[in-house]
Amino acid sequence: MTQESSPQKLVETLLQSIEPSAIADESLRRTVSILLNLIEQLQAETKELRSENQRLKSENNRLKGEEGKPEVKANGPKKSKENYLSEKERKKPKKHIKSSKNTLVKVDREKILEYPQAELPFDSEFKGYEEVIVQDILMKTDNVLFRKQKYYSPSEKKTYISPLPSGYDGELGPGVKALVMSLYYGGNMTQGKLLDFLSNIVISMSAGYLSNLLLKKSANFESEFNEVYVSRLASSPSGNT
Incomplete structure (x- = not known):
């Protein structure tokens, strides 16, 4: 998995789970809400720019003398006037029916x-x-107080403490x-802006840790995130986090 694809998957996962x-x-x-909308907009613009960049590269190669794949037209019988008219009829623009965006909304x-009964006619x-x-989206803190079991062995003179979960x-x-990674890679936020944002939602993170x-x-982070995310889904009564 490439480094570019990892933040992209994280952004998609977050946009479905965060509820402001x-x-x-x-x-x-x-x-x-504005930041999350900005992430989606930047994702779309990035995709468009990559497509345009690829088109320009292809055009540059063509100008250098590197011809693209030639277009091969299949041989076939000449079209009669009757066939031409029937084809023209077939190509008549059809009325466009706009599909509902709700089909893509989970x-x-x-x-x-309920309508107020007192306001209805008899x-x-x-x-x-x-x-x-x-x-709409929902974002809320999920601060966990872990009570890690601790044991001491007099014979070994060693303390044993339960480790934190992965991630x-x-x-x-x-x-x-x-x-943080989604806003940084997908939203192009600076580290300073990220620290301000975290502070506003009462999350303490040092500049060094960030x-x-x-x-x-x-790739390593995505593995940790997916492991915890899947475990949350399995432990949730409704199957949703």
């Missing part, structure tokens, strides 16, 4: 909105529901690490 609506501070909630929960009849999907080294969990985290190999 759980943040009590309205200003911070708006900030997080529904996480449902809520019935002869009102229930006619079902009108469905509207509203997209929880440095007193920071995989969710925070994934968010620098080391960003320099850490993405």
Whole structure:
């Protein structure tokens, strides 16, 4: 797995799991929502720029004399006027039917909105529901107090302490690490801005730890994150984190 593909997968995972609506501070909630929207926008722009860069490379090679794959047209009988007219009829533009964006939206929960009975006329009849999907995200802290068992062996004069789960080294969990790497690689945020952002959501991270985290190999981090993420899914009653 390449270094570029790792942050991309982390971004996709986070965009599906972060829920800013759980943040009590309205200003911070708006900030997080804007940042996540910015990540999606930058992802789309990056993809477009890569495609344009590849096109320019191909054009540059062509100008250097490196011809591309020639277009081979299949031989076939000449089209009669009747065939031409029928083909023209077939190529007549069809009315475009815009597909609903809701087909791509995952529904996480449902809520019935009841109309105030006191405001309805006496002869009102229930006619079902009108469905509207509203997209939102939720971000909340998941600070865990680990009580690590500790044993001491007099014969060995040695203390044994339960280790932390994978991904929880440095007193920071995989969710925070994934968010930081996503904003850094996907959102082009500077380390200074990242530290300010973490401070605003009451997450303590030193500049040195942040620098080391960003320099850490993405493949190793992705392995840790996926291990913890899968274990959370398995332990969740609903199958969702």
